[in-house]
Amino acid sequence: MQYEGVLRKMQTEPGDPIQYFMLFENDFLNVNQILDKTLQIDFIKYQCLNCGQDRPIYRQGFCKTCFYETPAAGDWIMKPELSTAHLDQEDRDLEYEKKAQLQPHIVYLANSSNIKVGVTRKSQVPTRWIDQGAHEAIEIVEVPNRYLAGITEVALKDHIADKTNWRKMLTNDVEDEDLVEWRNKLRTYIPEEAQEYFIASNSETNLNFPVLQYPKKVKSLNLDKTPSYKGVLKGIKGQYFIFEDNTVFNVRGSEGYYVSLTIA
Known part of the structure; x- marks a missing residue:
């Protein structure tokens, strides 16, 4: 084939x-x-x-x-706290940005290699967690726009990681964590503007990936170097x-x- x-x-x-x-x-x-x-x-x-x-x-x-030109690559995508559509302010294309930013967003905890905090559109749950290789995840805040999710993530980053160690994730060097406990522990650090959106009662989602054999030490394939x-x-x-x-x-x-x- x-x-x-x-x-x-x-x-x-x-x-x-x-x-x-x-x-x-x-x-x-x-x-x-x-x-x-x-x-x-x-x-x-x-x-x-x-x-x-x-x-x-x-x-x-x-x-x-x-x-550097398409609205699909604006800085607010990687840094949600830079979102401005809720203020009616354009970055590259206000119509595009309103459609993407002015919809329900989730701040979550995911465990891929370690517990990390992240942001995604509500419609992208659990897709975002799957893409990150998370074997467990939980929603902690659901807000009406991307900006509120962004400032919540920034506040929580002082107390928990916001990056995944992709090598640990791929070798399956991971440990289970009590994400409900972590969610409750981090509640106090959520900004005042987002406190009312805290999700107080939910359980974690567990994900099972189709892997027959994990690598012991990863070697990354780069198509520019190895076509x-x-x-x-x-x-x-x-x-x-x-x-x-x-x-x-x-x-x-x-x-x-x-x-x-x-x-x-």
Whole structure:
């Protein structure tokens, strides 16, 4: 079997285990079905997710020009506290920003390699947790816009991590934590503007990833340095492929790369 197209973040469906799908222009692949099979990845060209041109990818699947111009890459995406649509102030495209920012957002705790705090649109739960490779997660605040979620995250970052150690996540070097206890412990640090949105009674969500074998020590595949790679696929966690030889490939980190996938 062979598939060809531009890489985008894998789509997921909650399940036991989670189901992963790669969507191409005229086809799709259920990645779970190729576990334990040999997969060859060949890099063909770049294809910016915004302009579609064959230009080197700069960040987030965009060429450098588009990264600094498209509203889909505004600073408020990585730093929600910079959101201004609730003030009717434009960053790059107010209509786009209102649609994205003025909707319910969740501040959550997720345990991928350690407990971290994060922000996502309510509609992206549990997708965001799956993408981060979290084996357990819990919502702690639900607010009406991205700005309130952002300032809550900033306040909590003084007391808990906001980054995932992706190497620990991929080697499954993780411990279970009592996220309800953590949620209650952090409540006092939530900003006054967001206190009324605290979620006082819910339970954590547990997630099971389709992994047959975890790597002992990860080797990251970079298509710019290694444009052709072949290996036996042993698992999918977060947005990563895990191969038998300890190679891992970040699909989301390679968005905008046009590739050929050959399955044997």
